[in-house]
Amino acid sequence: MNDRVAPPAQSSPARERLWDRYRDEALADRLSSMPWNGALDTMLCHRSVRSYLDQPLAPGLLELIVAAAQSAPTTSNLQAWSVIAVQDKARKARLAGYAANQKHIHDAPLLLLFVADLARLHRISEERGYPGAGLSYIEAFIFGVADASFAAQNTVVAAESLGLGCCFIGAMRNQPQAVADELALPDESMVVFGMTIGYPDPAIATAVKPRLPQGVVLHHERYSPPQKADIAVYDERMADFRVEQEMRMIDWTEQMARRVKDEAALTGRHVLKQFLQDRGLILK
Amino acid sequence: MNDRVAPPAQSSPARERLWDRYRDEALADRLSSMPWNGALDTMLCHRSVRSYLDQPLAPGLLELIVAAAQSAPTTSNLQAWSVIAVQDKARKARLAGYAANQKHIHDAPLLLLFVADLARLHRISEERGYPGAGLSYIEAFIFGVADASFAAQNTVVAAESLGLGCCFIGAMRNQPQAVADELALPDESMVVFGMTIGYPDPAIATAVKPRLPQGVVLHHERYSPPQKADIAVYDERMADFRVEQEMRMIDWTEQMARRVKDEAALTGRHVLKQFLQDRGLILK
Numbered sequence: 042m043n044d045r046v047a048p049p050a051q052s053s054p055a056r057e058r059l060w061d062r063y064r065d066e067a068l069a070d071r072l073s074s075m076p077w078n079g080a081l082d083t084m085l086c087h088r089s090v091r092s093y094l095d096q097p098l099a100p101g102l103l104e105l106i107v108a109a110a111q112s113a114p115t116t117s118n119l120q121a122w123s124v125i126a127v128q129d130k131a132r133k134a135r136l137a138g139y140a141a142n143q144k145h146i147h148d149a150p151l152l153l154l155f156v157a158d159l160a161r162l163h164r165i166s167e168e169r170g171y172p173g174a175g176l177s178y179i180e181a182f183i184f185g186v187a188d189a190s191f192a193a194q195n196t197v198v199a200a201e202s203l204g205l206g207c208c209f210i211g212a213m214r215n216q217p218q219a220v221a222d223e224l225a226l227p228d229e230s231m232v233v234f235g236m237t238i239g240y241p242d243p244a245i246a247t248a249v250k251p252r253l254p255q256g257v258v259l260h261h262e263r264y265s266p267p268q269k270a271d272i273a274v275y276d277e278r279m280a281d282f283r284v285e286q287e288m289r290m291i292d293w294t295e296q297m298a299r300r301v302k303d304e305a306a307l308t309g310r311h312v313l314k315q316f317l318q319d320r321g322l323i324l325k
Numbered sequence: 326m327n328d329r330v331a332p333p334a335q336s337s338p339a340r341e342r343l344w345d346r347y348r349d350e351a352l353a354d355r356l357s358s359m360p361w362n363g364a365l366d367t368m369l370c371h372r373s374v375r376s377y378l379d380q381p382l383a384p385g386l387l388e389l390i391v392a393a394a395q396s397a398p399t400t401s402n403l404q405a406w407s408v409i410a411v412q413d414k415a416r417k418a419r420l421a422g423y424a425a426n427q428k429h430i431h432d433a434p435l436l437l438l439f440v441a442d443l444a445r446l447h448r449i450s451e452e453r454g455y456p457g458a459g460l461s462y463i464e465a466f467i468f469g470v471a472d473a474s475f476a477a478q479n480t481v482v483a484a485e486s487l488g489l490g491c492c493f494i495g496a497m498r499n500q501p502q503a504v505a506d507e508l509a510l511p512d513e514s515m516v517v518f519g520m521t522i523g524y525p526d527p528a529i530a531t532a533v534k535p536r537l538p539q540g541v542v543l544h545h546e547r548y549s550p551p552q553k554a555d556i557a558v559y560d561e562r563m564a565d566f567r568v569e570q571e572m573r574m575i576d577w578t579e580q581m582a583r584r585v586k587d588e589a590a591l592t593g594r595h596v597l598k599q600f601l602q603d604r605g606l607i608l609k
Contacts, residue, residue, distance in 0.1 A: 055389070062396055068388070075389045079363030080486035084393040084479050104352070105339070105359045107543045109368040111536040112346055113478055114493050117584055118577070120537050125544040132546060161541075161551055166582040168553075175585035179601065180498065180594035183470060187517060190474030194397055195368050197475075198482055202364035209398050214464065225547040233471060252395040253404050257445075259391045260409040262416060263509040267445055269452075293402070298450040300401055301459035304609075310464035314609055317463065323607070325588075325598055 053077070058085035061249040064278045068255060083202045088247045090206025091145040093239030097128070098151055102203060106238075109199035113191035116184035122192050123158040125224055125232075126151060132223065139219045140212035140235065141308070149237035154213065154220075155193045157185030159322065160227040176229060177324040182317065189233045200238050206247070210235035215309040217316045228320045248286060251278045337361070342369035345533040348562045352539060367486045372531045374490025375429040377523030381412070382435055386487060390522075393483035397475035400468035406476050407442040409508055409516075410435060416507065423503045424496035424519065425592070433521035438497065438504075439477045441469030443606065444511040460513060461608040466601065473517045484522050490531070494519035499593040501600045512604045532570060535562045 056073035062085055063069065103126060110124065127133050128151055136154075137146035146152055159176045166173030175181055193209070200207050213220055213235040220232050241247070252258075253275050257267045272294060279293040304311045317323045340357035346369055347353065387410060394408065411417050412435055420438075421430035430436055443460045450457030459465055477493070484491050497504055497519040504516050525531070536542075537559050541551045556578060563577040588595045601607045 059392055062392060068392075072385050072389055072392070075385050076487060078486050080367045080482055081389070081393055083364045084396045084483060087396050087398065089398065101356050101359050104539060104543075105356055105365070107539055108343055108346060108352075108356070109365055111539065111542060112368045112371050112533075114371065114373065114481065116493070116495050117581075118534065119581055119584065120542065123542055123544055123548065125546070125548060127546055129546055156548070162581060162585055164550065165556065165578050166585060169579055169582040171582040171586040173582070173585055174587045175591050178588070178591060178595055179598045179607065180591050181585060183498070183517065183597070184495065186467060186470045187474045190471045191478045191481075194475045194478035195482070197398065198364055198479070199368060202362050203360060209400070211400050211468065214467070223547075225549075227548065227550070230548070233467065249396075250402065255388060255391055255395065258395060258404065258407055259388075260407055262409070262411055262413055263507075264407065264409060264440070264511065264514070266448065266511065272449065294449050295453055297401075297403055297446060298453040298455040298457070300403065301446055301450060301457055301465060302455040303458045304462070307459050307462060307464050311462055311609065313467070314463045314607070323463065323598070325595065 054082060058082065062252055063255065064251050064281070065254060079202070080198070083198055086249065087197065087201060088249050089208040090241045090247055091208050092242040092245035093145065093149045093206065093237070094242055096150060096240050098205070098238070103151065106196055106199040110192040110196045113195040115188045115191065119162060119184060120188065121158055121162060121185040122189035123156040123161070123230070124192065125154040125156065127154065135223055136220065136235070139216040140210055141215060143210065143212060145208055145237050146210060146235070149239040151238045153196065153236045153238060154224060154232045155189040155234055155236065156226065157182065157189050157231050157233050159185050159229040163229050177321055179323045179325070182323050186233055193234070193236060196236065204240070205238055206241035207236050207238045210237060212308070214313060217313060229322060231317060231320065231322065248282070251282055338366060342366065346536055347539065348535050348565070349538060363486070364482070367482055370533065371481065371485060372533050373492040374525045374531055375492050376526040376529035377429065377433045377490065377521070378526055380434060380524050382489070382522070387435065390480055390483045394476040394480045397479040399472045399475065403446060403468060404472065405442055405446060405469040406473035407440040407445070407514070408476065409438040409440065411438065419507055420497070420504065420519070423500040424494055425499060427494065427496060429492055429521050430494060430519070433523040435522045437480065437520045437522060438508060438516045439473040439518055439520065440510065441466065441473050441515050441517050443469050443513040447513050461605055463607045463609070466607050470517050477518070477520060480520065488524070489522055490525035491520050491522045494521060496592065498597060501597060513606060515601060515604065515606065532566070535566055
């Protein structure tokens with residue numbers, strides 16, 4: 042089942058990448074002769090990188106990556122997002138302190154903070170003499186989060202295509218007020234997540250994490266609840282992965298169920314609704 | 326200023342793509358000798374496509390694209406999203422009817438609906454005997470929207486790398502209950518946006534839309550409010566673009582300010598808070 046070496050006759054970049062992502066022989070075989078290109082290869086090879094060389098990004102790379110980020114679609118061209126690049130070690134350390142003190146935030150040469158930015162649209166509205174009343178609805182918060190996320194995902198693809206590694210930092214929502222203060226964020230904006238970026242330490246191996254069987258995530262025509270058997274198959278594939286990676290053994294389902302079980306499991310993020318409302322967001 | 330032909334000595338793929346995206350000579354010059362690759366080229370060349378050939382996707386392409394989507398990072402590997410592929414013409418027409426009856430929804434061979442899916446995690450929690458109480462917090466909705474958006478952006482990059490075109494459909498939030506009913510969505514889930522996909526009609530030209538000057542979106546160390554001059558420059562660049570595209574003339578700032586000015590400007594989406602709460606989301 043977990044033989045990483047496919048028979049040579051069937052081998053192709055598509056087959057190998059798809060096998061790594063799903064560990065599903067049937068899917069990998071079925072798609073083994075599909076067209077392949079550098080963009081697909083970059084995306085399929087994604088893995089989070091948490092160990093970086095002590096080396097800043099080459100000049101211009103940040104601007105190039107942000108150009109890819111800005112090339113992502115945005116809702117009605119509202120461009121309701123910003124990104125803050127933090128390289129100052131002391132500021133990065135303080136931000137790490139608000140985010141479970143994750144070691145890779147200290148170590149990465151660059152920390153990006155992705156902002157759902159309705160403040161810029163508020164300012165533009167004021168200057169034009171409009172009330173900007175739509176910005177206080179959850180609709181606006183949704184497109185702010187979506188726009189920031191589209192941009193962030195292009196950031197991941199651009200960075201990895203250039204040989205960099207990165208890791209999302211959801212823990213930047215653990216202490217949202219402290220993070221907002223540190224970054225001088227205006228009202229009607231919020232850091233949705235951070236991202237560490239740097240040159241991967243070649244001494245630390247990383248691996249592609251298997252995802253849920255495609256049939257669990259991809260539905261046809263209407264939503265179909267997941268089959269227990271498909272989730273069980275994924276638990277097995279993730280167990281194999283955890284053995285290989287020498288990670289603590291726990292079922293994916295058990296881990297996920299614990300991750301969302303109650304307020305305490307949210308590691309501080311239960312205050313986000315009040316935090317957002319205090320900033321003039323999601324009021325309606 | 327808007328001469329599309331750069332002096333041959335300075336020309337490079339990076340310079341040309343960056344010029345198209347920003348129409349900023351200085352930035353294009355500064356980054357003209359940066360490394361370049363297929364992934365960057367695909368992302369920088371993005372433009373929305375709304376005119377499609379009457380031709381279904383080649384077999385396997387949808388699965389290949391979804392593999393790229395699933396390869397995107399997800400919050401704590403929660404994978405809190407789903408995608409529904411609609412190809413049935415009658416269903417697609419009904420969904421178009423809920424989304425401002427946009428012509429390209431009817432015409433595209435494939436409509437994808439991206440779902441912030443906390444229902445799957447709710448089900449997993451129940452089966453494991455956990456309450457899943459964290460799922461009713463706005464924190465969970467944020468990671469659901471973010472996970473769906475990361476996946477959707479990889480979908481865009483994968484589709485475009487394969488010669489397909491696509492267009493986000495935010496209007497799928499105009500009548501959220503009708504959309505949820507049509508797709509048999511369970512509670513604790515929501516269609517965040519749709520996406521049309523198909524082979525671009527070569528008879529219909531499309532163009533790369535300029536984005537805000539990089540300095541407006543990229544901040545260093547702390548958030549800095551946008552400079553009026555930078556916004557004015559963007560209004561000028563967008564005006565040039567609108568003339569070239571024979572689009573209705575309106576300042577970008579004016580258009581954006583109107584887009585968020587009040588409840589009526591949200592085209593039905595002012596009901597989203599109640600809709601989400603009725604589904605067990607964003608209660609806390």
